[in-house]
Amino acid sequence: MGRCCTNCTDFLVNEWSSLDPENHHDLNKATRHQRYLPGEPVYHEGDAADALFCLHDGLVGIRKLGPEGESVLLRLVQPGQTFGFRALLTGTEHRAGAEALKPSLICSLQAGTARRMIDDSPLVARRFLEHMATDLAETEAKVLESAAAPARVRFMRLMLAVGERRSSLGEGREVCLDLPISRQDLAALLGIRPESMSRIIKALQKEGIAHFTGRRVRIPFMDRVAEEIGQEAAV
Amino acid sequence: MGRCCTNCTDFLVNEWSSLDPENHHDLNKATRHQRYLPGEPVYHEGDAADALFCLHDGLVGIRKLGPEGESVLLRLVQPGQTFGFRALLTGTEHRAGAEALKPSLICSLQAGTARRMIDDSPLVARRFLEHMATDLAETEAKVLESAAAPARVRFMRLMLAVGERRSSLGEGREVCLDLPISRQDLAALLGIRPESMSRIIKALQKEGIAHFTGRRVRIPFMDRVAEEIGQEAAV
DNA sequence: CGTCTGGTTGATCTAGATCAACAGGAGTGG
DNA sequence: CCACTCCTGTTGATCTAGATCAACCAGACG
Numbered sequence: 001m002g003r004c005c006t007n008c009t010d011f012l013v014n015e016w017s018s019l020d021p022e023n024h025h026d027l028n029k030a031t032r033h034q035r036y037l038p039g040e041p042v043y044h045e046g047d048a049a050d051a052l053f054c055l056h057d058g059l060v061g062i063r064k065l066g067p068e069g070e071s072v073l074l075r076l077v078q079p080g081q082t083f084g085f086r087a088l089l090t091g092t093e094h095r096a097g098a099e100a101l102k103p104s105l106i107c108s109l110q111a112g113t114a115r116r117m118i119d120d121s122p123l124v125a126r127r128f129l130e131h132m133a134t135d136l137a138e139t140e141a142k143v144l145e146s147a148a149a150p151a152r153v154r155f156m157r158l159m160l161a162v163g164e165r166r167s168s169l170g171e172g173r174e175v176c177l178d179l180p181i182s183r184q185d186l187a188a189l190l191g192i193r194p195e196s197m198s199r200i201i202k203a204l205q206k207e208g209i210a211h212f213t214g215r216r217v218r219i220p221f222m223d224r225v226a227e228e229i230g231q232e233a234a235v
Numbered sequence: 236m237g238r239c240c241t242n243c244t245d246f247l248v249n250e251w252s253s254l255d256p257e258n259h260h261d262l263n264k265a266t267r268h269q270r271y272l273p274g275e276p277v278y279h280e281g282d283a284a285d286a287l288f289c290l291h292d293g294l295v296g297i298r299k300l301g302p303e304g305e306s307v308l309l310r311l312v313q314p315g316q317t318f319g320f321r322a323l324l325t326g327t328e329h330r331a332g333a334e335a336l337k338p339s340l341i342c343s344l345q346a347g348t349a350r351r352m353i354d355d356s357p358l359v360a361r362r363f364l365e366h367m368a369t370d371l372a373e374t375e376a377k378v379l380e381s382a383a384a385p386a387r388v389r390f391m392r393l394m395l396a397v398g399e400r401r402s403s404l405g406e407g408r409e410v411c412l413d414l415p416i417s418r419q420d421l422a423a424l425l426g427i428r429p430e431s432m433s434r435i436i437k438a439l440q441k442e443g444i445a446h447f448t449g450r451r452v453r454i455p456f457m458d459r460v461a462e463e464i465g466q467e468a469a470v
Numbered sequence: 471c472g473t474c475t476g477g478t479t480g481a482t483c484t485a486g487a488t489c490a491a492c493a494g495g496a497g498t499g500g
Numbered sequence: 501c502c503a504c505t506c507c508t509g510t511t512g513a514t515c516t517a518g519a520t521c522a523a524c525c526a527g528a529c530g
Contacts, residue, residue, distance in 0.1 A: 074375075089368040118361060125360035126353060132367045133324040139374050140309075146378075147426045150485070183509065191382045196486055198510055385517070418477065431518055433478055 030113035036100035038180065042084075045097040049087035052114040055079050058104025059162060059180055064096040073185040076101070076162060082131065088114060102164065102180045151192045152200050156229050158189060159210075159217060166216070175219045265348035271335035273415065277319075280332040284322035287349040290314050293339025294397060294415055299331040308420040311336070311397060317366065323349060337399065337415045386427045387435050391464050393424060394445075394452060401451075410454045 033056070036042060042053060045065055060077035074096060077083045087094045088111055100106075118125045146154065163177030179186070187197035204210045209225060211218040219225060268291070271277060277288060280300055295312040309331060312318045322329045323346055335341075353360045381389065398412030414421070422432035439445045444460060446453040454460060 086368045086372060089364050090372075095372070118364070119357045122354045122357060122360060125357060125364065129324050129353070129360065129364060129367065132364065132371065133321045136367065136371050136374065137321060137325075137330070139371065139378070143374070143378055143381075152485095192485095193487060194509075195488085195511085199486090202510080387517095427517095428519060429477075430479085430520085434518090437478080 030110040032108050034106055034108065036104045036106060038100055038102055040100045042098040042100065042106060043094055045094055047094045047097075049084065049092070049094055050111045051084065051108040052082065052088055052111065053084045053098070054082045054107045054109075056105040056107055058100060058106075059102040060098055060104060060106070061101045061181070061185070062096050062098055071097075072188040073181070074188075076189070078161075085114075085128075085132075101162075146191065151190050151196065152203070153229050154190050155186070155197075155200055156204075156225050158186065160225070160229075163217060175222050177217050177219075179215045179217060181215075265345040266342060268340060268342050271339045271341060273335055273337060275335045277333040277335065277341060278329055280329055282329045282332075284319065284327070284329055285346045286319065286343040287317065287323055287346065288319045288333070289317045289342045289344075291340040291342055293335060293341075294337040295333055295339060295341070296336045296416065296420070297331050297333055306332075307423040308416070309423075311424070313396075320349075320363075320367075336397075381426065386425050386431065387438070388464050389425050390421070390432075390435055391439075391460050393421065395460070395464075398452060410457050412452050412454075414450045414452060416450075 036058070042060065043051075045063070055077050057079050059079075060083065062074045062077065062083070063071045064074050066072050077098070083098060084094065118128060149157075159177070159179065162181070163179055166176045166178055181189075183197050183201075184194045187194045190197070201212055205212060208220065209228075211220070271293070277295065278286075280298070290312050292314050294314075295318065297309045297312065297318070298306045299309050301307050312333070318333060319329065353363060384392075394412070394414065397416070398414055401411045401413055416424075418432050418436075419429045422429045425432070436445075436447055440447060443455065444463075446455070
């Protein structure tokens with residue numbers, strides 16, 4: 001029950017903890033837990049892949065620099081997910097950067113050790129493969145829904161996915177949450193322009209579906225939102 | 236130098252041929268090569284994942300049934316690529332079907348053997364991981380470019396990618412090729428409606444960039460196409 | 471012969487892009 | 501302190517790629 005990944009919450013449990021006990025010592029040495037504040041980078045685009053990361057708690061964003069030197073937020077990492085493994089596996093440098101969006105606790109494992117573990121333990125490799133298969137499926141699913149659903153409902157889904165819940169009273173009514181990211185990052189995640197983001201927010205505001213003050217959102221009638229995102233998914 | 240995957244052309248070389256020689260016999264027994272005609276299914280959506288497939292030659296399409304029961308072409312498998320591994324790894328049933336689009340030669344490996352190979356040989360597992368990492372990267376890249384480039388240039392890229400080259404005279408001039416798939420499938424691949432597909436083709440026709448007769452395409456000035464798809468990629 | 475499926479065209483509509491302006495900080499420097 | 505610029509966001513006007521709705525044609529096929 002050390003401080004290491006033996007007790008991580010989600011995927012890590014499956015992937016890293018399937019080691020024989022005698023390897024735990026080794027693992028502990030190669031492992032580090034670190035806290036990051038919002039905005040703090042975990043690694044930069046172009047860095048060498050010298051470690052494997054797992055998010056325990058918080059929220060991490062994967063960014064890439066656009067052709068005009070502007071950074072766009074590509075995707076989010078939720079707690080329990082492993083990240084930074086692609087560059088590590090292909091042996092290339094990171095093709096995107098990672099940065100904390102909420103205060104985060106991140107566990108990192110040295111690249112050499114990670115590779116050795118994969119090569120030594122078929123079980124670990126197997127778990128990893130399953131993990132990546134799932135990742136791949138998710139990505140493809142995202143593509144599909146992104147093509148199908150309009151930006152408006154995608155935004156609502158995003159809100160609920162990343163919003164830090166602040167209070168939720170009663171059953172299905174009045175929810176209040178904090179969005180941990182800027183408007184332009186929201187826009188980038190949805191694949192739309194900041195102006196469009198602005199308009200969508202304004203529309204939701206006017207229709208009384210959600211009230212925005214800065215990064216805080218108040219949703220008077222959660223069921224209305226639920227209905228809209230559900231219905232569109234069915235179609 | 237048997238008839239098996241020891242001599243496959245592309246990925247297979249890396250993934251399956253890294254076995255010790257004594258395993259070759261085993262591998263040969265669990266392996267089958269089979270030819271498929273265009274339209275012939277390799278497996279269906281919902282089937283159990285009882286094998287791993289590799290496309291030697293030809294073209295394979297991955298289809299999924301839409302909510303209205305209509306099948307949409309999701310993505311293509313090019314020669315040298317392994318497919319059907321996601322369901323196999325996750326142990327679930329196939330979430331999409333596969334069918335030959337061109338006459339194809341496909342090699343299949345029984346699920347049990349595949350799993351055993353992965354579990355027994357870290358090297359094989361490793362290669363597989365790298366393969367999936369690449370796949371994942373490709374998928375993500377596709378998402379990006381799909382958002383950026385208009386359907387018209389995506390279509391031109393697609394043409395060149397899947398078109399069976401029939402003749403190409405001189406340097407960069409007059410290319411003639413056959414599209415192995417129907418208009419609606421083209422549309423589905425591009426994420427647009429058949430009507431829009433039709434209009435795009437008509438436009439290209441009118442501008443003299445390409446001439447379509449059935450599934451045959453004649454491109455008088457290849458450099459014009461190259462320029463358009465290149466330029467958009469840069470922006 | 472009718473029906474069906476795949477493809478093409480036309481008319482119209484709309485989500486979102488684009489271009490342009492502007493307002494509120496947050497620095498920064500005088 | 502004010503003037504300056506930079507950066508994020510918000511609005512308005514307009515444009516456009518592609519969707520939608522509808523009609524139609526040609527071949528396939530009972």
